[in-house]
Amino acid sequence: MTANEIKFIKKLHQKKYRKEEGKYFVEGKKLVDEALENCPHLIEFIYTSDSNFEASSEVNIQSISPKEMSRITALKTPSPFLAVIKMNSTEPKKKSKTLFLENIKDPGNFGTIIRSVDWFGMDAVYYSPECVDIYNPKVIQATMGSFFRVPLIEKASSELRAVGSQIIGATLQGNDLGEFVVPENFCLVIGSESHGISEDLISQLDQQVKIPGYGKAESLNASVAAGILLFAFSQS
Amino acid sequence: MTANEIKFIKKLHQKKYRKEEGKYFVEGKKLVDEALENCPHLIEFIYTSDSNFEASSEVNIQSISPKEMSRITALKTPSPFLAVIKMNSTEPKKKSKTLFLENIKDPGNFGTIIRSVDWFGMDAVYYSPECVDIYNPKVIQATMGSFFRVPLIEKASSELRAVGSQIIGATLQGNDLGEFVVPENFCLVIGSESHGISEDLISQLDQQVKIPGYGKAESLNASVAAGILLFAFSQS
Numbered sequence: 001m002t003a004n005e006i007k008f009i010k011k012l013h014q015k016k017y018r019k020e021e022g023k024y025f026v027e028g029k030k031l032v033d034e035a036l037e038n039c040p041h042l043i044e045f046i047y048t049s050d051s052n053f054e055a056s057s058e059v060n061i062q063s064i065s066p067k068e069m070s071r072i073t074a075l076k077t078p079s080p081f082l083a084v085i086k087m088n089s090t091e092p093k094k095k096s097k098t099l100f101l102e103n104i105k106d107p108g109n110f111g112t113i114i115r116s117v118d119w120f121g122m123d124a125v126y127y128s129p130e131c132v133d134i135y136n137p138k139v140i141q142a143t144m145g146s147f148f149r150v151p152l153i154e155k156a157s158s159e160l161r162a163v164g165s166q167i168i169g170a171t172l173q174g175n176d177l178g179e180f181v182v183p184e185n186f187c188l189v190i191g192s193e194s195h196g197i198s199e200d201l202i203s204q205l206d207q208q209v210k211i212p213g214y215g216k217a218e219s220l221n222a223s224v225a226a227g228i229l230l231f232a233f234s235q236s
Numbered sequence: 237m238t239a240n241e242i243k244f245i246k247k248l249h250q251k252k253y254r255k256e257e258g259k260y261f262v263e264g265k266k267l268v269d270e271a272l273e274n275c276p277h278l279i280e281f282i283y284t285s286d287s288n289f290e291a292s293s294e295v296n297i298q299s300i301s302p303k304e305m306s307r308i309t310a311l312k313t314p315s316p317f318l319a320v321i322k323m324n325s326t327e328p329k330k331k332s333k334t335l336f337l338e339n340i341k342d343p344g345n346f347g348t349i350i351r352s353v354d355w356f357g358m359d360a361v362y363y364s365p366e367c368v369d370i371y372n373p374k375v376i377q378a379t380m381g382s383f384f385r386v387p388l389i390e391k392a393s394s395e396l397r398a399v400g401s402q403i404i405g406a407t408l409q410g411n412d413l414g415e416f417v418v419p420e421n422f423c424l425v426i427g428s429e430s431h432g433i434s435e436d437l438i439s440q441l442d443q444q445v446k447i448p449g450y451g452k453a454e455s456l457n458a459s460v461a462a463g464i465l466l467f468a469f470s471q472s
Contacts, residue, residue, distance in 0.1 A: 038452075108344060112457045121450030146453050178471050214357030214470060216274075217382050220463065221348045227460035228467045234450060235414055 001047075001068050009047075009072040009084065015133055018087075019154075024135045025084045027073060031140060032081040038148035042086045047072065050080040090151045092123035094164035095185040097233070101127040102157060102201055103192035104222060110134065111142025112223040113190070118146035120230040126155040126163070126187070157201045163187050166206045169197050170225055174208030177229065182236040190226045237283075237304050245283075245308040245320065251369055254323075255390075260371045261320045263309060267376060268317040274384035278322045283308065286316040326387045328359035330400035331421040333469070337363040338393060338437055339428035340458060346370065347378025348459040349426070354382035356466040362391040362399070362423070393437045399423050402442045405433050406461055410444030413465070418472040426462045 009025060011017040018024045023044065026035060035043055036055055043059050049066045069078045092098060099117055104110050110132050117125055132139060140147045160167055165185040189205065191197030197205075211220060211228050220228070245261060247253040254260045259280065262271060271279055272291055279295050285302045305314045328334060335353055340346050346368050353361055368375060376383045396403060401421040425441065427433030433441075447456060447464050456464070 112460060115453055115457060116460055118451045118453035119447075119449045119456050142457075144453065144455070146451075149452055177467075211355075211467060212470070213355045215354045215382075216385055217351055217354035217380070219380075220355050221351060221378075221459065223457065224348060224352055224460055224463035227456065228464050231413075231447060231464045231467070234448070 001062070001064055001072075006068070006071055009082070012084065013074055015135075018135060022087045022089070023084055024087060025074075025082055026137075026140060027075055027082045028079040029081050032083045034145045035083050035085055035148050038145055039085065039088065042088060042148070044084045044086060047082045047084075048080055053081070085148075088148070088151050089153045090124075091153060092151060096123040096163075096165065097185060098122060098124045098126060098163060098165065098187045099226065099230075100155070100157070100160055100167075100187050100189045101125060101131055102189060102197060103128055103130040103195070104190065105132050106193055106222075107132050107136045107138035108142045109193065109221070109223040111139040111147070113226045114139075114143040114150050114152070115146045116223070116227045116230050118143075118150050120234045122150075122230065124151040124153060126153050126160070128157055129154060157198070157204070160187065160189075160201075160204060167204060168207045168209055169202065169205040170211070170229055171197060171202070171208045172210055172219065174210035177209050177211050177232055180207075180209050180232070182233045186233065188226075188229055188233065190222055193222050237298070237300055237308075242304070242307055245318075248320070249310055251371075254371060258323045258325070259320055260323060261310075261318055262373075262376060263311055263318045264315040265317050268319045270381045271319050271321055271384050274381055275321065275324065278324060278384070280320045280322060283318045283320075284316055289317070321384075324384070324387050325389045326360075327389060328387060332359040332399075332401065333421060334358060334360045334362060334399060334401065334423045335462065335466075336391070336393070336396055336403075336423050336425045337361060337367055338425060338433060339364055339366040339431070340426065341368050342429055342458075343368050343372045343374035344378045345429065345457070345459040347375040347383070349462045350375075350379040350386050350388070351382045352459070352463045352466050354379075354386050356470045358386075358466065358470075360387040360389060362389050362396070364393055365390060393434070393440070396423065396425075396437075396440060403440060404443045404445055405438065405441040406447070406465055407433060407438070407444045408446055408455065410446035413445050413447050413468055416443075416445050416468070418469045422469065424462075424465055424469065426458055429458050 169189040402419045405425040
């Protein structure tokens with residue numbers, strides 16, 4: 001590897017540079033295989049210290065030494081595989097079916113929601129800058145491969161109006177989901193695990209929807225609530 | 237504390253004795269407060285090294301020294317609060333609305349499902365012996381207080397027929413949830429995160445149901461799938 005290549009990947013350890021470059025990296029055989037399967041066109045380079053590794057000829061593969069790997073890895077115990085990938089932040093067309101995640105802090109919740117978005121065939125996920133770092137390995141792992149398929153776009157809540165769809169918030173004061181008339185296009189807002197949707201954003205909502213409860217729990221887990229709403233919205 | 241009391245609580249560190257005694261313990265102010273709020277009648281003793289702690293007079297509170305606490309705690313850094321609680325494993329009446337969890341290994345998933353069961357007002361959760369230990373603090377935490385309200389009953393899958401309700405499995409081959417006719421009473425089976433419902437149990441199902449998907453994800457997270465099915469079943 002050249003000194004510049006090493007420097008470049010080390011820069012990608014930082015959120016600021018990932019955003020600036022529009023690139024990130026994943027490590028480990030499983031994630032690199034998932035990227036190869038789901039977004040080979042977005043893979044810029046695969047670096048490997050495993051000389052037996054082969055993949056389709058259209059992907060750039062570079063053999064490196066374990067010593068070089070130890071210089072670029074973010075892991076305590078480096079894996080023989082690291083892939084540099086272009087971010088998939090393609091804005092969906094106006095008037096589509098999207099989610100906006102505000103201040104979701106738990107990586108498992110964030111990743112699980114991406115997986116559900118992929119299952120129900122929604123167009124994209126917007127997320128507020130306060131959310132967990134989406135390149136956190138726990139986020140990527142929880143998506144079970146959907147990370148490489150679903151467009152993920154950072155957006156301030158103040159820009160949400162520009163997406164052009166009805167903005168619908170999941171709240172505990174909303175209209176009952178069982179009787180809710182789902183518009184053709186929507187941006188469904190899921191608020192933070194501990195505080196729900198912020199006051200600022202509440203004032204921007206076109207509608208509010210509530211999942212009816214019949215027991216004593218105060219609320220549902222954020223990724224479960226998102227899953228239920230995506231299911232119900234996909235049925236109408 | 238007497239030597240016997242200390243010995244008794246130390247026994248409850250082990251799954252085998254918890255089962256034998258029908259008791260378990262939780263630690264930390266938050267969980268002890270949740271237990272006080274949700275199941276004061278099931279609390280046998282609260283041990284505390286905080287001399288300012290007060291609670292309703294109907295609960296047995298025993299002041300102990302920090303040294304005594306360090307002998308009974310399961311935490312590396314002991315909290316000033318430990319409560320010994322009777323298990324809530326009241327069998328629901330025959331023909332009720334229940335869940336059966338087979339081989340759910342992730343504590344977050346298990347706890348999140350209990351929370352959803354409480355939200356939708358279902359009667360109880362059965363679980364196979366291979367599931368994660370339900371007294372794992374991560375399970376209890378993920379339930380957000382529902383742990384103390386929902387009856388949890390260990391059951392081998394071979395005994396499931398005896399619950400007297402229709403046994404419905406969530407599978408990828410089942411009938412579409414959108415057109416599914418939900419019976420009045422049911423035991424909904426959720427299989428393991430990695431392998432789904434075991435072959436043995438598949439052969440015992442009365443019906444299979446599938447959550448329709450429109451994207452490329454292979455499956456949904458187990459707790460999200462359970463949440464969607466509980467929502468849909470609660471609506472019919």
